[in-house]
Amino acid sequence: MRLGAAQYAIEAMSRHSPICSWIIDDTGMLKQGKHSVGVQHQYIGSAGKVANCQIAVTLTVANKRDQLPVDTALYLPVSWTDDPARRKRAHMPDQIEFRTKPDLALAMIQRALRDGIPPGVLLADAAYGTSSDHSGIRPSAVQSSRRRCRRPLSDAQPEVVVTGRERCRRRSCPMRSR
Secondary structure: OHHHHHHHHHHHHHOOOOOOEEEEEEEEEEOOOOOOOOOEEEEEOOOOEEEEEEEEEEEEEEOOOOEEEEEEEEEOOHHHHOOHHHHHHOOOOOOOOOOOHHHHHHHHHHHHHHOOOOOOEEEEOHHHOOOOOOOOOOHHHOOOOOEEEEEEOOOOOOEEEEEEOOOOOHHHOOOOOO
């Protein structure tokens, strides 16, 4: 049902301008207790500090006028995935395992490509491109277009690959003027 709703909304959005951006982001939800699945003390951007919260990884598509969330996944910290008693109390299925935020994002990108969501420039926090276990999003995961521009941001940051649909103009590349 979510895919059908997304495709319907994307069709309406695309009448005004094509999808040119995919946005991967964390969405934090402050919590008071400790029983909601995934809750723990972790950094939450909306509060600007470490707090008791849940974190969801989201994939949003956008054009020049509109934004549409198309997928979301709840991040489950190790404190949840590796605690059998906690899992049982929360009725978590046995097959759910720990996955990093970049792993969750990559799975959403792969589903979106499989489901025919129009590709665009991938925008994400730097944490999604690098991680200590090398599970970050790799450019090959999203290169589905004939157009791309490459530009290293600095010696300390990984190379950024910008991809987009043929219908998106070259000027939509955020690296163009640098």
